[in-house]
Amino acid sequence: MSDDRMQKMLLWWEMQQLQERYTATLDNDRLEEWPELFADDCFYEIMPRENEMAGLPIALVRCENKGMLRDRVLSLREANIYEAHVYRHFTSGLEITAASTAEVTMQASYAVLQTLQDGETRVYQTGRYVDRVVKTADGWRYGSKRAIYDTLRVQTLLATPV
Amino acid sequence: MSDDRMQKMLLWWEMQQLQERYTATLDNDRLEEWPELFADDCFYEIMPRENEMAGLPIALVRCENKGMLRDRVLSLREANIYEAHVYRHFTSGLEITAASTAEVTMQASYAVLQTLQDGETRVYQTGRYVDRVVKTADGWRYGSKRAIYDTLRVQTLLATPV
Amino acid sequence: MSDDRMQKMLLWWEMQQLQERYTATLDNDRLEEWPELFADDCFYEIMPRENEMAGLPIALVRCENKGMLRDRVLSLREANIYEAHVYRHFTSGLEITAASTAEVTMQASYAVLQTLQDGETRVYQTGRYVDRVVKTADGWRYGSKRAIYDTLRVQTLLATPV
């Protein structure tokens, strides 16, 4: 087999593993680990598709650094009031759009299914992740992660990150 | 490339393939093959998240051995009355939590979409698989598979395994 | 590690990559690239499960060659009137049912979530892909792709391919 193909597969696998770890972290309520999937210098936002398309800057959630990621989690745990729920993330169509040894850019489709206290599960949100992944001492981490969501009507509220 | 990374990827792939085969078996109505994805000494249950959280033992379905898995299938095929339906399983966030050459433990998020006779498709159940996989003469098989479901309100009934 | 296992994994990966690219192409509205995922001599159809089961030939969409694929896209872009929407595809349970160096047959479960102008996301369709993949000068391409759908009640209309 060609070593090139193998290298490409390995890179794909490492990116896929990062996405899977991201999913597992959020779906199993390990929110405190969530900021650790990001590089120290990082950016995260949840952006409505309509603003993205129109070039407008307002996001639903916008964290400009790792401290802000941690503050989101802290506020969810300690301050905010919302109905207890479970998320299940599903991703597909992962595309690596550029890759160097230090940085990878990629995008993927995602869906989040949510279960509330009534025990019913609904499609909560779909969208597209647009990610920049950087090599850190701890391995690949998100330098930037943007969730550009299709489901413009946010049902009730969005508390937990997607 | 490091052989270690490659070994990890291969192990991941083998686990992933087992999950995919599990999905394909159930989604394509090959129920008779379903018990064969388990080791001879095995355990399977579908457990409501609320009981799991509270440490209570009652499951929706509980098979304590391979015979009981086969009995489920046999009963579905021969005895029980329920509306004909199709399942589509989706899994994500696969995490290998421990691994030896003989045994792997892992967990993943899952969703099951169901289509009934009216030709409409609904989210039927989401949850988390918690699996123990063992090496057998036939390859990796489930020693234990637990589907801990979020969707506490089971719609109508649950006949086919998830 | 055995070279055979590795070869199998590589083949799986290449098939998986083709499916992922298919998803990415449709989910990101790059419809003009969609016919390019097919071999020159190709077949595509979207077939209701009930007709498939009954051995009846009528499909929802049936493209007997690459020109017809391109005509679909052209008509969607230029002629047909339908509500703007976004698809998100998810696939699972990929099974390679036969493989040679020149051709692979495989099947997988799929789901399509759709978001319309009201900003709500719904399960639009689930089903099973049955694919024949052929090696071309440009790499693996679909020689035949059949989407056999469970969701017999097509909501409103089906414009964009699945």
Next chain:
Amino acid sequence: MNIPHQDYRKDSAENLIFPRDDGSRVPYAVFSSPDIYAREQERIFRGPTWSFLGLEAEIPNPGDFKATYVGDTPVVVTRTEDGTLACWVNRCAHRGAMVCRTPRGNTLSHTCVYHQWNYDAHGNLSGVPFSRGMKHMKGMPADFDPSCNGLTKLRVESYKGLLFATFSATVESLFDYIGAEMRPWVDRIFYKPIEYLGCTRQYSKSNWKLYLENVKDPYHASLLHLFHSTFNIARVGMKVRTIADEQYGLHSILTTTRNEENMGDAYKQQNIQTYNESIRLHDPSLLDVRQEYDELITNHIQPIFPQLVIQQIHNTLVARQLLAKGPNNFELIFHYFGYADDDPELRAMRIKQANLVGPSGYISMEDTEATELVQRGTAPDGGRTSVIDMARDAPEQSDSMITERLIRTFWAGYRRLMDLQGAGDER
């Protein structure tokens, strides 16, 4: 706000007014009022009409059955042991369970799963478990008469292989119901044995009558469906024919026939769609037509009220079944067929041309988009009315595509059948 505004939430059948007797003004509440919908079940689907169920070719053999609907009542149509047809409500005479649980199948004996009451293909009660008791245990009472406790039967008739049923004991025969004006056009399509090729199903968030408006509306054809004009497909001028049945005015036929005159220029004059001359189909073979009938009709659209639309477009042949699903939804089931003696090439053409019609059809997918736009536009304001005026000054002109006469005729007939208020009452 120049137009006076009716009290738009009083959508009961009693309050509804058709301000003109010619059917040219329809209060929008007919498309969303639950009260109107309930009245339709009584006066139309359980009243003096025949509802289309499917094709005989779907149930060729004794025991073959199909579960479907008359209005919102589930029924089963089946072929009995002697080849005759039967149709009964799919509701057990015992405690009301649906008896038949699959859309299609074959059996001459239908057993309700709840207590295994058993019915023959005619819907007669043929078995009640433990009806005579067992040992000391009593069974059914002495006054229980199985012959009075069968499934509710409907009259069922077939015309040229098209299956219909009615709850009405008084409505005329199916032959007369279809009527003298419509029968020749049914005969035109169903003149020899057919082969059933499969079906597709479409669910629309709009009222069922919006679909009937649509199939009685030649005016929209070239304006909503832009496939032909976009791809510069030369459509030689069409001769049009619109006929409504005399008795009810609820059935109709619309045909377009190729002739020599080119209509392309007309479009351009109207400025309704400018051609992009560079767009061409990669595979124009989709539009190949093989002439099958004497007259070169390319479109034959024939609604037989309330549940059937017969369609021939090029070489596609479809019997569309229209099912109301509450006031705000309908289901449309396309039954595709060919002729039993089609040669392989013609059969392949029909299968390929299915791309033109149905839920993904190049020249049809816009119809449900349109009916849903009307549903959304009209639901908030049930007191307003549509303006159905095209060619209103030429009520007898039957050779025009620029007309809404079939729609007006439809609404006038609908109002009478539903016994709703007209202009006379209002003014």
Next chain:
Amino acid sequence: MNIPHQDYRKDSAENLIFPRDDGSRVPYAVFSSPDIYAREQERIFRGPTWSFLGLEAEIPNPGDFKATYVGDTPVVVTRTEDGTLACWVNRCAHRGAMVCRTPRGNTLSHTCVYHQWNYDAHGNLSGVPFSRGMKHMKGMPADFDPSCNGLTKLRVESYKGLLFATFSATVESLFDYIGAEMRPWVDRIFYKPIEYLGCTRQYSKSNWKLYLENVKDPYHASLLHLFHSTFNIARVGMKVRTIADEQYGLHSILTTTRNEENMGDAYKQQNIQTYNESIRLHDPSLLDVRQEYDELITNHIQPIFPQLVIQQIHNTLVARQLLAKGPNNFELIFHYFGYADDDPELRAMRIKQANLVGPSGYISMEDTEATELVQRGTAPDGGRTSVIDMARDAPEQSDSMITERLIRTFWAGYRRLMDLQGAGDER
């Protein structure tokens, strides 16, 4: 159409008629009419009945609480600081927010999140932030009396560890409500401390009363549930017992007891299910039974109207809570339990036998399938009636499985409680 057809959309309580006073004909509209459902909330769930809430074993400690429903009103049942029980409507006295936001928990102090009004476990208002104002800012008005602004309290009582509540100030005690006929059978199961083992939940697209019909219906047992017969599980002949309570006729008990007579032949005679002799369970230990009570009752099914069904099947013990969710849906919550002194092996048997019952139970999953088939069959035609005739000639026969007497008794009692028209009015 031989049977005259009532105007099926006039489903208001006033128009509804039970054509026979013995409960043997039930107009199908009771299963889907919103008006009937609203009347049930008033006359049943807020009327002179006791609704089951759960087991004392679910809230053993002071502060333990559980959020549930009486009809469609959300309530909380909790154990107070002194171990007594309290139950109140889960709606803040201030502006109406649900106070308790989790299904279970432990607290003696409930705070509404909106403005942090605080209530003790009894539902008394114990704190209103800023009630006395602050500095120049005024607080609550002088005439505001916290003691009149607590949560709406329900009467709550426990019988043998089963929790019930009522909105009625006049209904008799729970002891008397359960009544002399039913109490011995409740006592049979709840004769010693229990251990709560968990719950499962099922949601059915059918009316809640269809489930009550089902648990009063020995006739369906062997006909709908085919597990035993399919697997050739020898069921020695069963002695059956059916008893309705005397006062209301809405509660009942149904038992089957093993005896020596083999019923297998009876089935074959009735031709209702032919055995495939080759099918056997791989692990028949699922059906092992350990005898726990004097009489070898294998099935004990006891609805205590309106929200409880006590069940013992083999060694499974379940208190099923039935919650109406609008006219067309119900939720069923299975509370599984054992006895506190079970040995490990018996406890394991109960956990394993849970495979038999609940939403996936081998001998129970068909029940919601059946109730949904009835819902779909009956909803389109509310004026038609069921035919509940089995053993109607033997109203006193209480040792038969081939009978619908408990169902008839139920409907007669339901009609009285709901004050709906009977035959007298009609004829």
Next chain:
Amino acid sequence: MNIPHQDYRKDSAENLIFPRDDGSRVPYAVFSSPDIYAREQERIFRGPTWSFLGLEAEIPNPGDFKATYVGDTPVVVTRTEDGTLACWVNRCAHRGAMVCRTPRGNTLSHTCVYHQWNYDAHGNLSGVPFSRGMKHMKGMPADFDPSCNGLTKLRVESYKGLLFATFSATVESLFDYIGAEMRPWVDRIFYKPIEYLGCTRQYSKSNWKLYLENVKDPYHASLLHLFHSTFNIARVGMKVRTIADEQYGLHSILTTTRNEENMGDAYKQQNIQTYNESIRLHDPSLLDVRQEYDELITNHIQPIFPQLVIQQIHNTLVARQLLAKGPNNFELIFHYFGYADDDPELRAMRIKQANLVGPSGYISMEDTEATELVQRGTAPDGGRTSVIDMARDAPEQSDSMITERLIRTFWAGYRRLMDLQGAGDER
């Protein structure tokens, strides 16, 4: 059950009673009754009110349009060729299809897809295909007057860049409708050109008026939203201002202004939330405020009935549009903006502070959680009433955060506008 219980399902507008004229007791049925909802469409959204549509900055150029709603009627607001504004119902004059099919866009010519009737930006009918027929085919009738068959036009006005429309021909000008009390506060925010920054949308399973209660309720602010107190963010004592408009009492303004007095102690005295002193924000820059106005108002919340809430919180500026979606749901659209002359740093601050507000806002996400809790708590019992008593003894006190006076004023005005029964009728 000490409190008498009204017949809770008779939720028609006629049966509804407000037991006190001061608005302090509101029957819960106003939040879930379909009849009340229908009456609101007539009396409020089609009555003498101005409904907010959006910002002029969203449609700056000729041809720019936006599709939105007045109540549940779809409308389009657009800028015409000469820069003036127009607003019309999004329903074709022909057969009722929605004409505009995208939420935003730019065109001066709107064509209905169904039959390509064409309208100009003012909503005038400018083209009907084949209106004069073609060859032998007749077109529109002689009495068809295009000038009477345009789209239904609404009056549209802008005040300081805020767009409003009304169906009413008699309601006063927008200037007077906003009124003398409210205008200065609108002017405070809209005193110079703005830049539109984007929007977010939230859908809540609760009645639209629960959201209006919420934005008129200073009492809940520190009790429901715990972000500041949790993170020990020193909030220097706030000066509060509450004003309702004199004419209707349905608009209001609520401001909080920083002063020197520390309120933290007050919280502790009330025992409503104990601080965990160790919790601090990692990045407190989120809470940086740049003073923009003379008075250091940190919160400006100003509902202009029925569809607008103007909000300034720190440096975030938002025009919230409130859309009723049936009795049980509302949609809330947050239109974020800055000033056209913002320096980059201030613009970046606004974008960052958007984290505070909207569907995921640190200090706002609880509001829809609260309104949904009220919806679920109140829907089952429409005859009960809320108790809106805070500072009821001090109706003139306008400098208190501990008050529900704006809510009482709102309900009193709502009752009058809706013409519902008050205490006088009842007693």
